[in-house]
Amino acid sequence: MFLSSSDRTAGHTRYTTVSIALHWLLALVIVGMFVVGVYMTDLAFSPQRLKLYNWHKWAGVTFLALTVLRLLWRVTHRPPVLPAAVTHAMPRWQMRAYHATHHLLYVLFFAVPLLGWAYSSAAGFPIVWFGQIALPDLVGADKALAELIKPLHELSALALMGLVGLHVAAALKHHWVDRDGLLLRMVPGRR
Amino acid sequence: MNTHLFLSAMTTALLAAVTLPAAAQQKLLPAQSELSFVAKQMGVPVSGRFKKFDAQVSFDAARLATSKVTFTVDMGSATMGSAEADSELPKAPWFNAPKFPLATFTSSAFKPLGAGKYELAGKLSIKGQSRDVLVPLAMTQTGAITVATGVLPIKRLAFSIGDGDWADTAMVADEVQVKFKFSLSGVGKP
Numbered sequence: 001m002f003l004s005s006s007d008r009t010a011g012h013t014r015y016t017t018v019s020i021a022l023h024w025l026l027a028l029v030i031v032g033m034f035v036v037g038v039y040m041t042d043l044a045f046s047p048q049r050l051k052l053y054n055w056h057k058w059a060g061v062t063f064l065a066l067t068v069l070r071l072l073w074r075v076t077h078r079p080p081v082l083p084a085a086v087t088h089a090m091p092r093w094q095m096r097a098y099h100a101t102h103h104l105l106y107v108l109f110f111a112v113p114l115l116g117w118a119y120s121s122a123a124g125f126p127i128v129w130f131g132q133i134a135l136p137d138l139v140g141a142d143k144a145l146a147e148l149i150k151p152l153h154e155l156s157a158l159a160l161m162g163l164v165g166l167h168v169a170a171a172l173k174h175h176w177v178d179r180d181g182l183l184l185r186m187v188p189g190r191r
Numbered sequence: 192m193n194t195h196l197f198l199s200a201m202t203t204a205l206l207a208a209v210t211l212p213a214a215a216q217q218k219l220l221p222a223q224s225e226l227s228f229v230a231k232q233m234g235v236p237v238s239g240r241f242k243k244f245d246a247q248v249s250f251d252a253a254r255l256a257t258s259k260v261t262f263t264v265d266m267g268s269a270t271m272g273s274a275e276a277d278s279e280l281p282k283a284p285w286f287n288a289p290k291f292p293l294a295t296f297t298s299s300a301f302k303p304l305g306a307g308k309y310e311l312a313g314k315l316s317i318k319g320q321s322r323d324v325l326v327p328l329a330m331t332q333t334g335a336i337t338v339a340t341g342v343l344p345i346k347r348l349a350f351s352i353g354d355g356d357w358a359d360t361a362m363v364a365d366e367v368q369v370k371f372k373f374s375l376s377g378v379g380k381p
Contacts, residue, residue, distance in 0.1 A: 045279050047362045054233040124237075124272060131234030143272075 013080035014185045022070045023186055026109075027164070029063050034161055057120055057127045061135065064113040071106065086180050101167055108160040114138070115153040122146035216377035219246040220336065223374035226264065230347070231364040239271035239280070250378050255301040260311070262296040266318075284354040291318045296326075307331060317350040330379075337378035343369045 015023070036056050043049035087095070120127055121137035123146040128134050139145060175183040227240035243265035250258045267288035269280045281288035298313040311326040328341045347353055347367045348360070357363055 045275055047356050047359065050232055050362060054235070125235055128234035134234075 013083065015079060016073075016077050018073055019070075019077065019079065020186055020188050022066060022073070024188065026063060026066060026070065029059060029066075030160065030164060033059055033063065034157060037157060054131070057116070058130050060113040060116050061127060061129050064110070064117075067106075067109045067113075070109075080185055083180070083182075086174070086178075086182060089178065089180070098170070101163055101170070105160070105163050105167065108156055108163065112153065112156045112160050115149055115156055119146055119149040119153050122149055217248040217250060218376050219244075219248065220374040220376055221245070223336070223338075225370070225372045227370045229368045229370070231366075233362060237271065239269055239276070241265065241268050242270060243268035246373065246375075248375055248378065250301075250375075252303075252379075255303060255309075258298075258301050260296070260298040260313070264294040266292055266294055284357055285352060287318055294318070296324075315345070318352060320350045322349055332379040335376060337375045339371070339373045339375065341371055343371070345369055 014020075033056060036052055036059075040049055040052040040056060043052070090098070117127060117135075118138040121139050122142050124141040124143075126134060126137055139149075171183050171186075174180050221244070224244070225240065226244050227238055229236050229238045231237070241264050245263050247261045248259075250260065252258075266286040267281050269286060269288075270277050271280065280286055283290075294315070294317040296313055296315050298311050300312040302310040302312065304310055307330045309328040309330070311328050313324060313326065314321050315324045316322075322345075324343060324345070326341055326343050328339055330337055330339050332338075344366050346365045347363070348358060348365050352367075353363050
């Protein structure tokens with residue numbers, strides 16, 4: 001009742017509902033888009049491929065918009081601080097890795113879709129969001145530039161997946177090895 | 192009746208003899224002409240152009256009734272700027288260029304709209320299908336060159352362009368804008 005935040009234990013200190021909802025929704029979008037992205041590039045010229053490319057672009061722009069909201073929410077609603085027990089148990093390198101991972105994740109949340117958008121613009125295909133709203137081109141149509149941006153979009157997406165893997169591994173390690181209840185702060189519907 | 196037919200045939204031949212030498216000099220200048228199209232894929236405008244086309248023009252603003260344009264497009268010369276699309280366009284679902292190498296437009300009537308504008312009625316044949324079309328046309332004179340420009344919206348499915356899997360207009364819109372800019376020599380007086 002009169003506990004300060006540092007007195008709270010991990011199990012009681014949770015992310016806000018909005019944060020939790022955005023976290024899991026966007027996690028699904030990231031994994032889904034990665035799978036679709038890898039799959040669609042190998043398809044032959046077909047309506048199916050055209051459809052997937054457009055869905056991928058629409059989802060990417062939606063992801064970007066939600067990421068802006070998410071960042072604004074995060075800045076205005078600070079995440080719960082790590083429980084003292086957890087910070088004491090973590091070596092310095094783990095604390096550094098924890099901060100670096102989260103910062104890099106946010107950098108890539110922006111970089112991956114923006115590079116995809118720029119690639120589409122450079123390739124001469126403006127994005128029309130959900131087939132309705134024509135979005136501005138980030139760069140002019142330029143085949144050579146498109147070929148330059150394409151691998152950057154792919155590499156940044158791979159890097160994002162790598163970081164997601166690291167993030168999941170760390171969360172599961174805290175949950176099953178350290179048993180510190182850290183994961184419960186982000187689980188929906190628990191009190 | 193026979194004499195009447197003979198007379199009118201003679202008149203036509205005479206008229207042709209008079210107008211043809213002038214008409215023979217009317218030529219399309221390919222290097223200064225453009226024929227392009229814009230289609231929409233899931234709302235995204237994608238454009239292409241034809242590299243080879245030609246026209247037989249016999250135009251006289253003072254004699255619209257005998258003015259005539261016949262236009263041919265080499266359907267195998269279409270390009271959308273990417274190797275992948277360019278290899279698909281000549282195939283059967285799209286232009287089927289090996290079977291229907293040429294698209295043609297043959298005019299039937301010029302209707303003057305004033306200020307160098309015309310409505311050109313004629314028959315457009317693409318992929319073995321003919322449709323009557325009305326082509327809006329604006330003509331401007333720069334020196335010895337006459338430039339005719341216009342945009343003709345056509346329905347791709349009326350010409351079976353994008354058959355089978357591609358017939359879904361939610362994927363590729365039915366309406367395609369055909370844009371042209373034809374530079375002609377010998378039409379107007381400089």
